[in-house]
Amino acid sequence: MFKSLDPLLHSQLRLAIVSLLISVESADFTFIKEKTGATAGNLSVQIDKLEKAGYIKVKKSFKGKRPLTTCSITKKGSAAFEEYVNHLKSYIGK
Amino acid sequence: MEKESKEQLALIEEMIAQSRSKISEGSIFYQLWGWLVVVAASTHYYLLNYSEFKHHYIAWPILMTLGGIISMIIGFKQEKKKGVKTHIDRTLSYLWIGFTVTLILVLISMINIGPEGAYPIVILLYGLGTFVSGGILRFKPLVIGGAVSWILGIAALYVNFSDQLLLIIAAVLFSYILPGYLLSKSEKNV
Numbered sequence: 001m002f003k004s005l006d007p008l009l010h011s012q013l014r015l016a017i018v019s020l021l022i023s024v025e026s027a028d029f030t031f032i033k034e035k036t037g038a039t040a041g042n043l044s045v046q047i048d049k050l051e052k053a054g055y056i057k058v059k060k061s062f063k064g065k066r067p068l069t070t071c072s073i074t075k076k077g078s079a080a081f082e083e084y085v086n087h088l089k090s091y092i093g094k
Numbered sequence: 095m096e097k098e099s100k101e102q103l104a105l106i107e108e109m110i111a112q113s114r115s116k117i118s119e120g121s122i123f124y125q126l127w128g129w130l131v132v133v134a135a136s137t138h139y140y141l142l143n144y145s146e147f148k149h150h151y152i153a154w155p156i157l158m159t160l161g162g163i164i165s166m167i168i169g170f171k172q173e174k175k176k177g178v179k180t181h182i183d184r185t186l187s188y189l190w191i192g193f194t195v196t197l198i199l200v201l202i203s204m205i206n207i208g209p210e211g212a213y214p215i216v217i218l219l220y221g222l223g224t225f226v227s228g229g230i231l232r233f234k235p236l237v238i239g240g241a242v243s244w245i246l247g248i249a250a251l252y253v254n255f256s257d258q259l260l261l262i263i264a265a266v267l268f269s270y271i272l273p274g275y276l277l278s279k280s281e282k283n284v
Binding site for chain 1: 096098099100102103105106108109110112113174176177178179180181183184
């Protein structure tokens with residue numbers, strides 16, 4: 001029987017964001033944008049969705065006069081990611 | 095479905111690799127502190143042995159405060175530029191905060207144990223700092239440099255205060271300046 005995949009993570013960009021954050025303490029918006037190659041608009045929409053789901057924590061501050069958005073993974077996000085990877089593996093048959 | 099799953103896993107692997115490619119740019123700190131300690135200890139050695147100046151230790155508080163200010167500025171700038179904080183960054187910052195607090199407490203304890211009692215502990219601490227950093231960064235020269243400081247720290251227990259200053263210079267040369275130089279070379283190769 002196939003396990004259902006978490007729809008929140010089953011999107012290229014959202015999965016990329018969570019995968020990036022899983023291995024670091026925190027990363028800012030520009031770093032995530034650079035690494036994922038996403039547009040700023042799309043990225044902020046997806047970050048917002050992940051934050052609303054409680055998968056990531058978003059801190060807004062200022063770097064000089066420019067706003068700085070720093071993201072980090074939550075325990076919930078980390079657990080969801082782990083589960084998602086396990087489900088993926090079960091599809092591959094490992 | 096299997097193909098899609100494989101693609102998703104490949105994406106995850108790629109992103110994790112991306113976040114790992116940013117290694118800590120710490121070599122500047124090893125070199126900065128290494129050279130500051132060399133200058134402070136040499137000045138101290140010179141004033142102690144070849145002058146009548148009462149405050150022969152004067153270079154220490156001046157240069158160490160200067161080092162603290164420069165480190166904070168560099169650290170702040172690096173963090174701003176990097177845009178990411180890794181688990182290694184956090185582990186290292188806790189190590190060096192712990193190191194600094196212990197160092198300050200040892201320096202305060204000089205009131206009771208005297209400088210000749212405190213300096214060997216300072217050298218041993220230098221060893222601890224670089225040994226652990228070397229392990230975290232998987233960089234052997236730092237690990238070896240740390241071990242060298244431990245040997246010099248023990249040796250410092252058996253010499254007079256003036257010679258302890260020379261051992262401090264040797265300790266930072268092997269534990270900080272040399273590995274710091276090698277680390278900067280390996281960072282450039284990444």
